[in-house]
Each structure stands twice: as structure tokens, then as C-alpha cells.
Amino acid sequence: DIQMTQSPSTLSASVGDRVTITCRASQSISSWLAWYQQKPGKAPKLLIYKASNLESGVPSRFGGSESGTEFTLTISSLQPDDFASYYCQQYHSYPGVFGQGTKLEVK
Amino acid sequence: EVQLVESGGGLVQPGGSLRLSCAASGFTVSSYWMSWVRQAPGKRPEWVANVKQDGSEKYYVDSVKGRFTISRDNAKNSLYLQMNSLRVEDTAMYYCVRGGQGDQLICRIWGQGTLVTVSS
Numbered sequence: 414d415i416q417m418t419q420s421p422s423t424l425s426a427s428v429g430d431r432v433t434i435t436c437r438a439s440q441s442i443s444s445w446l447a448w449y450q451q452k453p454g455k456a457p458k459l460l461i462y463k464a465s466n467l468e469s470g471v472p473s474r475f476g477g478s479e480s481g482t483e484f485t486l487t488i489s490s491l492q493p494d495d496f497a498s499y500y501c502q503q504y505h506s507y508p509g510v511f512g513q514g515t516k517l518e519v520k
Numbered sequence: 521e522v523q524l525v526e527s528g529g530g531l532v533q534p535g536g537s538l539r540l541s542c543a544a545s546g547f548t549v550s551s552y553w554m555s556w557v558r559q560a561p562g563k564r565p566e567w568v569a570n571v572k573q574d575g576s577e578k579y580y581v582d583s584v585k586g587r588f589t590i591s592r593d594n595a596k597n598s599l600y601l602q603m604n605s606l607r608v609e610d611t612a613m614y615y616c617v618r619g620g621q622g623d624q625l626i627c628r629i630w631g632q633g634t635l636v637t638v639s640s
Contacts, residue, residue, distance in 0.1 A: 449565075449627070457615075462626060507581075508579075511564045512564065514564050
């Protein structure tokens with residue numbers, strides 16, 4: 414199975430900050446990488462697909478990029494609604510593994 | 521409004537069975553790959569199984585092969601997961617997920633989940 418290593422596991426930040434979360438695949442997944450946001454007690458929500466494509470309705474402060482097998486989720490200016498957990502997922506091949514997650518908390 | 525509503529979760533003893541159902545509205549399931557994804561408390565999501573639009577292809581994570589069966593009824597716009605020989609480690613929130621029309625594993629739309637607890 415392809416392994417997805419996500420970092421950091423916890424990130425403390427303030428409203429207005431620019432934050433970056435990284436996900437590294439154990440082998441090539443081309444651009445088949447998605448990012449999800451999850452709030453407590455809720456289902457995950459798709460933010461970005463194919464590494465850098467913003468899902469409809471997602472604010473433009475969210476962005477994704479890739480460099481080889483390393484993928485990055487960037488929030489350009491944190492808003493209060495963005496404090497949540499974030500997961501990457503490779504959907505290149507079965508079994509579609511998710512990263513360990515990053516909890517974005519208030520500093 | 522596009523919506524997925526799961527049902528059928530509950531408390532079951534190890535070795536027992538449960539059948540999860542997912543009712544879709546606001547779209548036609550027959551156009552999409554459909555999946556079940558589970559998430560144990562405090563853990564990352566784990567893709568469990570999916571099924572192609574016409575039901576001709578089904579895939580499972582290794583840990584549930586031979587125990588779980590995914591199925592769909594396009595006429596009822598519904599998805600199912602039959603879970604047999606349940607283990608304590610199957611305890612999780614189970615989400616019904618709409619995939620893509622071509623992308624088999626992406627999770628575009630999620631239901632609210634149904635909780636499965638396996639315990640004696």
C-alpha cells in the first residue's frame with residue numbers, strides 16, 4: 414500500500430496567519446491527492462482535489478500544490494472557521510489511504 | 521440538495537452482523553462510484569469498500585475482505601454494507617460517500633455517518 418505521511422500533527426496559529434500542511438507519499442501518485450477538512454462531530458469535507466483544484470464553494474484562501482511526491486495545503490489568511498482537522502488522501506490506487514491528520518488549533 | 525443519510529448502526533457483539541444502509545437524494549447514485557469510509561474515534565478515516573456505477577466491480581480494504589459485502593440498488597438510489605463476523609477493531613463511525621464518475625476513490629460527498637460499536 415502507498416503510505417501517506419502528514420505533518421505536523423498539530424499546528425497552533427492565529428487568525429490572519431498563513432499556514433502550511435504537508436503530505437508526503439511513499440511512491441508516485443501523480444496528482445491524485447485530495448485534502449479534506451473535518452470539524453468535531455462532523456463528516457470530512459472535500460476542499461481540494463487533484464492536488465491543486467479547489468472544490469466548488471471552498472474559499473479561495475485555501476490552496477494546494479505539489480512537488481514530486483510532496484503535497485502542500487496552504488491557508489493564506491486563517492479565519493475563525495478554519496480551526497479544524499485536515500487530512501490528505503491519495504486516490505491513485507487502492508486502498509486510498511488517508512494521512513494521519515493535522516489538528517489546526519488556536520494559538 | 522445533495523444528501524446521503526446512513527442508518528443501521530448500533531451495538532453488536534463480536535462475531536455478530538449488521539447491515540448498513542445509505543439513502544441518497546438530490547442526485548442519481550447510478551452515475552457515481554459509491555464507497556463506505558470508516559473512522560475510529562480519534563483516528564484518521566479509512567476507506568473500506570466501493571462499488572462501480574453498475575455494480576460490476578467491487579473493491580475492499582484487506583482487513584474486511586471475506587467479511588463485508590458492499591452492494592447498491594440504483595432503483596432505490598441506495599447503497600448498503602453487510603458486515604459479518606464483526607470484530608472489536610471494526611468499531612467506528614461509518615460514512616457513506618459519493619465518489620466521482622471516473623475517480624473511484626475520491627470522497628466528494630459524505631453522509632453524516634452511522635456509529636457501529638462492537639463490544640461484549
